[in-house]
Amino acid sequence: MLEYGKKIGLYDSREEHDACGIGFYANMDNKRTHDIVEKSLEMLRRLDHRGGIGADGVTGDGAGIMTEVPYSYFAQHVDFELPEEGQYAVGMFFTNEKIAGSKHEAQFNNYFEVEGLTVLGYRDVPVDTHAIAAHVAETMPYIQQVFVALNDVSLIERTLFLARKQIEYYAQKQQLDLYFTSLSHRTVVYKGWLRSDQIKALYQDLNHADYVSKLGLVHSRFSTNTFPSWKRAHPNRLLMHNGEINTIKGNVNWMRARQNQLIETIFGDDKDKVKEIVDEDGSDSAIVDNALEFLSLAMEPERAAMLMIPEPWLYNKANDTNIRAFYEYYSYLMEPWDGPTMISFCNGDKIGALTDRNGLRPGRYTITKDNYIVFSSEVGVVDVPESQVAFKGQLNPGKLLLVDFNEHKVIENNELKARIANELPYESWLSQFKVNLDLEHIKYQPSNWDNATLTRLQKQFVYTKEEMDKYLTELVENKKDPIGAMGYDVPIAVLNEKDETLFNYFKQLFAQVTNPPIDAYREKIVTSELSYLGGEGNLLQPNETVLKRIQLQRPVLTEAQLTAIEQSHLDVAHIATIYNGDLETALEQIGDKAIQAVKNNKEVLVLDDRGLVERSGYAMPMLLAVSHIHQLLIREGLRMKTSIVALSGETREVHHVACLLGYGANAVVPYLAQRTIEQLVNQQRLVGDISENVQTYTDTLSEGVIKVMAKMGISTVQSYQGAQIFEAVGLSDAVIDKYFTGTQTKLSGISIEMIDQENKARQTPKSEYIESGSTFQWRQQGQYHAFNPTSIHLLQHACRLNDYEKFKAFSHEVNHKRTDHIRHLMEFKKQTPIDINEVEPASEIVQRFNTGAMSYGSISEEAHQTLAEAMNQIGGKSNSGEGGENPQRFIVDEAGHNRSSAIKQVASGRFGVTSDYLQHAKEIQIKVAQGAKPGEGGQLPGTKVYPWIAEVRGSTPGIGLISPPPHHDIYSI
Incomplete structure (x- = not known):
């Protein structure tokens, strides 16, 4: 079975997420x-519908339970003497071989x-x-427990924690497949690759009356696009998790960046x-558990949870001022772990539950008159007579619930x-020591460049003139990122005969399956554009010096x-970032300079390609330099x-800024684009x-980044920075x-040497004039578009x-005349064909055909009705x-x-949805993310609709091409 972080073919386990059933039941008076x-x-069994189920109806995605250490039960069921309660710990662990009596036992001890x-x-x-x-039993590890006496x-x-870490490192060296489900003097975790109703039958301990x-x-696990395993089941060692962490790659990178300081702070000489x-090979849930567990060594787990998953505070004025101050202060020290999340954590003395800032994972609870609490992702998991109910509530977005067994x-x-x-x-610290640098009122200063210098750069x-007139101008006039049409018809960057910018090799991912995008306009209260410059303080040693950083209201500067x-x-x-030799050597040189600068206490590194104003050379691809x-x-x-600040002449689009932030920039200065705006005004x-x-x-540009990251369900720029929410295509x-490092890619491609060649060729002007450009629309002398006058003419006449x-002829024109689309590079494997009698007849296959969801307002009622009639036939x-349908239909x-x-x-707030309309449905489709499609008030990340129709020679009047620029997503809906 593949572990997380591994790839085989097109499968990449980093795409795995889960959305699960979660809950706890406890007596707050400590009655066992x-x-x-x-x-x-029983609660777990009732959450079975939340768990994934295999086609055999027996195999699950994972289930588990965390309880107190059953001290009296273990005292009766081990063949050695145990100390009194609280004086020993129990470790539950999985291995591929038995430890007791093996060569590993002495090392463990x-x-x-x-x-x-x-x-x-x-x-x-x-x-x-039984x-x-x-097949699950065949994969079952040895399940063992170790009992250790606590001398202090x-x-x-x-x-x-230290003992477990050293045993885990030993196991790695010995190629021993080891996983501790828990190691604690208060709690123990029983879990596995199980369905919800199997855990009780598998683990005999849980059935004993003395337990x-x-x-x-x-926790009942439902994973999407994933393989289940014994160790991926929840609960984890401290928490259980329902949802995804969209920014997990960035969170891991930042945690790795600060870990030496944090480890030394807690462990000193034992660091x-x-x-x-x-453990970067773990699932996103396991990684959250790792981080929360570590921080809980230095603070209470509820405080650690608040740091990692803060509620929205920037635009939420309802919060107590001290609480707002707490969240703002820690925003200087840690980025949010962002995504649709509900966690529950337990250390034996406390149980907590927390929802993310969007509240997209439900949590409801009931407190009884005899001081029991039931908490779950749904109601009805434990039967509670209404006469016994003292209080019912739900966990609202960003809110925290804590069960304190001592209180x-x-x-x-x-x-x-x-x-x-x-x-x-x-x-008090914020009011006295926060650096209030009023950047918002610093005006752009017109340049003293002459037109020759500006044109040369x-x-x-x-x-291109096209970019200036149809992107930059449109963006400023309409005060929003121009929206692009579906229909990516120019070759992708790696196959394009035109020398492409490196930005175009990266495609923004977007939210899928259980992970809805955010409406960045209507849900602005959960978003934040804040970014910070300067060195980060010690998360575990809060003091006023943390506030030495400069808080930026938005990440794009002048x-x-x-x-x-x-x-x-x-x-x-x-x-x-100017070079003349080979790119790889130049990158090594700026890397050495950056390391030395930081060692010399430089708190901001500005990667700067303005040297081209004074001297010749080539600008490194800024995205490559930043990453x-x-x-x-x-x-x-x-x-x-x-x-890191990117002072870049290459950067001019929202996608460019998003890439730079996503790969580690703290701020971006698109100086040449800003001077081009100045030129357009002049x-x-x-x-x-x-x-x-x-x-x-x-x-x-900053608002455009917010919208792009919102399509991945990410709320804050801080979370987006370094999160690498991109797929590379052709590197x-x-x-x-x-x-x-860590970027997902399914299609390999050019080397660093080829990037160097393409970069130099791109920056060598082909003409003394600014090029017209042909990215957004077809031009006779421009780059190739799959939909051009010839192909459109053939298609129209074929249909008419x-x-x-x-x-x-149209098919040949589009499919066989060129070799610069991915589909042109694919061939069917040569195999012996199966007998046609074994193939399902076409009349049966077409019954599984569906048409795309197009309202009659978008394609005309006649076309809409004809499609329906044809599919029904x-x-x-x-x-x-x-938008509904005419009831006469x-x-x-x-x-x-x-x-x-x-x-x-059915879409939110839409007309035409009546009971009659729904009654005549064979299938009801609920549209969750309103405005996610291009042309409907929103867009997929990396796609744009440009507000014009290009006149195309040879086409019918009124018919034109609308083609997105090449950095746009190759995904389609």
């Missing part, structure tokens, strides 16, 4: 009973003893494999015993957060604002001491004041591994005349799209013509 265990298992622990003995956990599928209980969590606990946390905080009650969100926020003088960075930052207290270094420095500083353990191609137009352009594995030969299904006429769409779509 077997009934709590039984009801928790030694690592415990080095940390002052005494191994009391090992126990084989009794299981009944309860699970045969003052820092027991840290001691157990008592005051709490039970359960070398801990090599990493998070015997639930501590409500506001009270709990107020307690935590009052532990340190956050509000525009030609070198391949600006040169004048950058100058103000350079004149502030921060120490800034410029690193030129290289970002990854290099992480590897060197220096990234948190500085920040030439009266834009009206108004130069400074105001440049500010509009700069602000709109070699060597380039990805060295310069864009019902001429099959013309259609074949062949037994397929047409889709109504949003629900009636089958005398000739038997059925004109009703079989699939009825």
